[in-house]
Amino acid sequence: MKKWVVGTAIAATINTLLGLPGALAQTVNLGVVKSPDNQADWSDITSRLQSTGVNYCVIDLSQVDQLSNLENTQLLFLPNIERLEPEHLATVQEWMRQGGRIIVSGPAGIVSQPEVRNRLRSLLGAYWGFGLSTPSKLERLSVSSPRWIPNAGLVEELQGGVVIPASLEAQTAAVWNQPENPPAVVTTDQSIFFGWRWGVDGEAAAQTDVVWLQAALSRYNITPTPGKMPNSSPPNCVKSQSLAATPVPVISRDPKRQDNLSASNPTPVPSEGDRLVLPAQTPGNNRGILTPNEVTAMSRELEHLMGRVESTLLTANAHNSEVGLLTQESIESLEGVSVKEAEHETQRNSHPNRTTVSALAQARIGLQNFLGAVEQQDYTAARQQWINARRLLWDNYPMDRQLAQPExxxxxxxxxxxxxxxxxxxxxxxxxxxxxxxxxxxxxxxxxxxxxxxxxxxxxxxxxxxxxxxxxxxxxxxxxxxxxxxxxxxxxxxxxxxxxxxxxxxxxxxxxxxxxxxxxxxxxxxxxxxxxxxxxxxxxxxxxxxxxxxxxxxxxxxxxxxxxxxxxxxxxxxxxxxxxxxxxxxxxxxxxxxxxxxxxxxxxxxxxxxxxxxxxxxxxxxxxxxxxxxxxxxxxxxxxxxxxxxxxxxxxxxxxxxxxxxxxxxxxxxxxxxxxxxxxxxxxxxxxxxxxxxxxxxxxxxxxxxxxxxxxxxxxxxxxxxxxxxxxxxxxxxxxxxxxxxxxxxxxxxxxxxxxxxxxxxxxxPIPYRQPFPVAMTRFAALQREWNFLVTNEQIAIHQDAFTEWVAQTEKLNQALNQLAMEPSQQHWQNAKAALAAFRSQFPQWMQQQGIRHPYQVQVWDNRLATIERLLNYGGRTTLPENSSDAIKR
Known part of the structure; x- marks a missing residue:
């Protein structure tokens, strides 16, 4: 390794100022990167690192911008760092080209610019796919698991995610004990990717984190001393700015690059294949103040994400439940069902996504914490609250059950x-x-x-x-x-x-x-x-x-x-x-x-x-x-x-x-x-x-x-x-x-x-462009099941008078759509159109109270009614014999 010690006297001075022992000033086994993404968990990360028994130093992510800042480490560890800038990746990429090794954990680079994500995927040979909805144990592959995989870390359950191999060189080292055994740990010759957030309480037990890191270190011939507690205040890997011989070069960003365009800028130039891509709307930096426009955009993005997760969960629950259509008969059948029984039904139907319900509640708190931190002008904390809330929702997105309608x-x-x-x-x-x-x-x-x-x-x-x-x-x-x-x-x-x-x-x-x-x-x-x-x-x-x-x-x-x-x-x-x-x-x-x-x-x-x-x-x-x-x-x-x-x-x-x-x-x-x-x-x-x-x-x-x-x-x-x-x-x-x-x-x-x-x-x-009327009927039936699911579980707010009229009109519209689907004709089409128009005109009034509590969901329902209207209009033009000279139902 290149030494930045020029002479004995200078070396002594530098070591004294930095608090480094002499040997460590030349090379350190492990460099651990700290960033705003893992700052909230840094205390737990530090505790686990000390229990690992390895000498390590700390690298602030902002210092990962030139190769010399990494030359005193053999191995880099990036615990749970979700955003890397192009200059960070360029430095790490060159360092690895010269033989450096890397360990990452959690959704590494997931909120970085697309170009960075793509290059990071190639560099690591893998990428974070998605979070698992429930905790799971790790398992060895029956044949090909590497020898360094620990036995102790296979016992405890972890709240992790799936790591997707992305190159021929990548090997799956461990899998999750779930159907189809999705990858949990993926390795290449120069990288190890842990599919969970290392050092985060609630994700994995401390001992599990420790044994896995010890095993990863041993793979790269770094032998920690189990039980040894290094200095509780680990040194910095990088020289302080006051001692730097030359200024740190900053890699400028070309404002013409598509990745850096804002939504207010002109349309970007055509990308590969002439296919325009709108740039990401998330603010492009992790430093400085948040402007009012950025706060509004970030709040809206988080609120909309919560709405989509909640909408997905409702659709999945209703689709996979035993509730039928919302009719007067189905409502009468609920009489005599106790609230406790209804609550039990809610829990039974939503059990597979109980963690999603919890994630939604925590994300709402995170949004309030984000706004509170902005008000206190603590923008670092605000960004962290926002990232954590979004990460929580992404990790608990309902993806384990049928939820699609005909489309x-x-x-x-x-x-x-x-x-x-x-x-x-x-x-x-x-x-x-x-x-x-x-x-x-x-x-x-x-x-x-x-x-x-x-x-x-x-x-x-x-x-x-x-x-x-x-x-x-x-x-x-x-x-x-x-x-x-x-x-x-x-x-x-x-x-x-x-x-x-x-x-x-x-x-x-x-x-x-x-x-x-x-x-x-x-x-x-x-x-x-x-x-x-x-x-x-x-x-x-x-x-x-x-x-x-x-x-x-x-x-x-x-x-x-x-x-x-x-x-x-x-x-x-x-x-x-x-x-x-x-x-x-x-x-x-x-x-x-x-x-x-x-x-x-x-x-x-x-x-x-x-x-x-x-x-x-x-x-x-x-x-x-x-x-x-x-x-x-x-x-x-x-x-x-x-x-x-x-x-x-x-x-x-x-x-x-x-x-x-x-x-x-x-x-x-x-x-x-x-x-x-x-x-x-x-x-x-x-x-x-x-x-x-x-x-x-x-x-x-x-x-x-x-x-x-x-x-x-x-x-x-x-x-x-x-x-x-x-x-x-x-x-x-x-x-x-x-x-x-x-x-x-x-x-x-x-x-x-x-x-x-x-x-x-x-x-x-049925496919909408072939059978628009049966699709309209089926999609409205799906809406009825969602409504009935909420009614059954006492989760919808509506006045009694409005409720009675709503149920009656729902039945009427359902009958009109069924008749049109079974016997397409001009008269049945007009009847269905009229029933839908009447229903949509009253829908906002019926849903006034529900809209106060769940505005996104009520808007979604209205959008789905608009989809049904579009299907009727399209079908009236293309499939009705009266409107088609060839009388062929296309």
Whole structure:
């Protein structure tokens, strides 16, 4: 190790000032990192460290910013540190590259920036998946547990979480004694990941923590002395600032980086695949004051999280209880049931999630403590209270029982995952997993950058990476065998991709097989560039009749040659543009000619400063996309009336979207050109998703279309993915879409199987876009069970007069929805619409008292009624024989 002792006299002076013994000044066995995340538990952590009998020093997290600060330690221990900044990780990464070893515990790095989480996952070879709902014992693996695993630590029960291996080098060293034995301790050559918060009373017994740390130290040839109590005031590992020879360098953050954008900043530049992601809303630092806006945002985030956890718990309890629908008969059957019996029923039904009830109560206290600390201007304590409350809720999220209602559960099956499969048999396991996880719709990447995944007679070349077999044909068969729908996901106007060229060993500027044969089919920017330098893609000219004919023939081939259930239009737009800096696209041969014939001006000469002409140029391009969608809809539905058409679209505000993308998807929904709108509402946290999805789902002009917002799994902790899905279930959405299969890990498969998977591998649950009326009936029945569950357990506040009317109207609406589902007709549809409208108009008055106590839950119920209304509107347009010329129930 490098020594920072220059001479005997200087060394003596430094050692005296720092309180270090001479040998320790050169090297220390263990460096333990302290941060605001573990400060509240530091006393217990210190006590356990002393019982371990190891010489150690303390490193303040703020000092982990240059390599020399770690060079006096052999091993780092990060107990329960949830946030690391980029400069911290960069230092640790370089230190480990030079041979350093690390131990982490608890949800390490879980609230860090996405880039940090992703790099930390690679560095440790594992990541924190989710907290277990109940305490559990550790178990050795029957064969492959390392020798250093202690025996003593396998006896006591711990309140821990699942650690997900994330690399081929990672090995599971111990598992939890639970179904499927999820990993509890994961190791690599340089890291050990404990799946519990080390040194926290209530998580694990002190002796359990001690023996596990002693075992981990022995693995790295550090031999503690059991029972030895080191100095109760351990030294600092790092020199004080006054003795530092040079200032500590600070790694600046680039304000242009997407991770550091705030919600108030302009929309970030397109990320990989042109899929925008809203940055995390959580304040990005752990130091300094909290502004009033930050306090408001943090309070709102915590309140909403509590609401979602409570909503999930109620749905799970009602779904898995024996209560029936809320009717006058069910209410009368409760007469004579004592309060004590009702309380017993509550405990019996909620037993699996008793810890969730406790966590909710503690989180509410944590919120008050957060606000109290802010009032006292103790911002460090405030942040810690907030982090602890959120962590508690995440760790106790109900994920162990069925709770999903009929909904669209879609997932994009990406080209990379398809390419990895070499035969139909290779896809079997994948489709088995998706079916067991409850997905009912697969968006199968069928055309990517002009390469079809199947052997086409229209396109010039099949994707070379799948030659020799037909993945689309195999996927259709496998999906249908499992009761799932298979929708062909097609890139429309994106014609070439430089990233894909690299995979195919093509030159970077290769325009793809179609544009190579037809260079006049392309569009360019004002500088004459074919490829967008940001997204590295080239596009077809939507105004070119030959392009439109080619794409139409390709879509017809897919629809008529394969038994696909739907087609999804992706890249149904122009490239990203910024007219403010003269970065615009659309200047193809056909487009320029047509626009000049219309206006007398070549669009290459038109600039935003000429407002009228510029708007004409924008409107011209919008019409090209709109008219193509209309043509596709008319042509394909004439040939395949049962085909479901969807579009993957951006959630940018309409005006901005038209200027930057020329994508006018609201018109497609209003005109009925598409059945499903799939906005790519990708966000790094749940509040960000809410801000993107909620305005779309509550837009009254879109209430005849089904909207299923998208969630991107990349860089999302598993519990946040679950939380985002729950948010969409609490909003008036007909379901959700997950991007993509390549990011779907085993842990999420297990969670989905428990919460939304079907008992049988073949799903019989109705899908909203196929059977909107039966889904509306079933979803209202689920609401009735929730209400009856609360009534049965005396957990709903409502005046007696309102209660009687509410129950009567509930029965009336239930009958109207049942009649419509069983016998669809114009008259039954109108009756159901009228009954729902009357019910919704009175619902706020009925729930006035309950809304004071549980405002979030009452809002959720109203949102679910809005979902039922949307289903009725959609069904009235698409499935009623009176409204369909072909009289086919799509």
């Amino acid at each position: 669209i559960r879609a997932i994009w099956l990406d080209r990379g995952t398809i390419v990895k499969a070499k035969t139909k048999q290779d896809l079997v396991k994948l489709f088995d997993q998706l079916a067991k996880a409850g997905f009912n719709t697969v968006f199968f990447e069928t055309v990517n950058a002009s390469y079809p995944i199947y052997p086409s007679q229209v396109a010039p070349e099949q994707n070379p990476l799948v030659r020799g077999w037909d993945p689309l044909e195999a996927a259709v068969d496998l999906a249908h065998e499992r009761g799932m729908e298979l929708h062909a996901w097609v890139w429309i106007f994106a014609a070439a991709n430089q990233r894909h060229n690299a995979l195919l060993n093509q030159p970077p500027d290769y325009p793809g097989p179609v544009l190579s044969a037809h260079p006049d089919w392309a569009i360019f920017d004002k500088r004459g560039r074919l490829f967008d330098p940001n997204t590295r893609k080239a596009f077809f000219d939507p105004a070119n009749p030959e392009v439109r004919d080619y794409l139409m023939a390709l879509l017809e081939e897919i629809a008529n040659r394969y038994d696909v259930d739907g087609i999804q239009l992706d890249y149904i737009r122009y490239p990203f543009q910024d007219p403010r800096v003269n970065q615009t696209y659309g200047y193809g041969v056909a487009a320029r000619q047509q626009f000049k014939e219309w206006t007398g001006v070549d669009p290459i000469e038109v600039y935003p400063s000429s407002r009228q002409l510029w708007q004409q140029w924008t409107d011209f391009r919008i019409r090209q996309v709109d008219s193509f969608v209309a043509s596709v809809s008319a042509r394909l539905r004439e040939q395949r009336p049962d085909l479901i058409l969807s579009a993957a679209v951006f959630a940018l505000p309409l005006g901005e979207r038209q200027q930057r993308l020329q994508q006018n998807w609201e018109e497609w929904a209003l005109q009925g050109y598409i059945d499903l709108v799939v906005p790519m509402t990708y966000a790094l946290d749940t509040e960000g998703l809410h801000s993107l999805a909620q305005p779309l789902l509550t837009e009254s002009t879109l209430n005849e279309a089904l909207l299923i917002p998208g969630i991107r799994l990349l860089n999302l902790p598993d519990v946040v993915a679950v939380d985002q899905i729950q948010l969409l279930r609490d909003l008036p959405a007909g379901g959700y879409a997950v991007f993509a299969v390549e990011n779907l890990n085993d842990n999420l498969h297990r969670i989905f199987q428990q919460t939304q998977g079907q008992p049988e591998s073949t799903s019989t649950e």
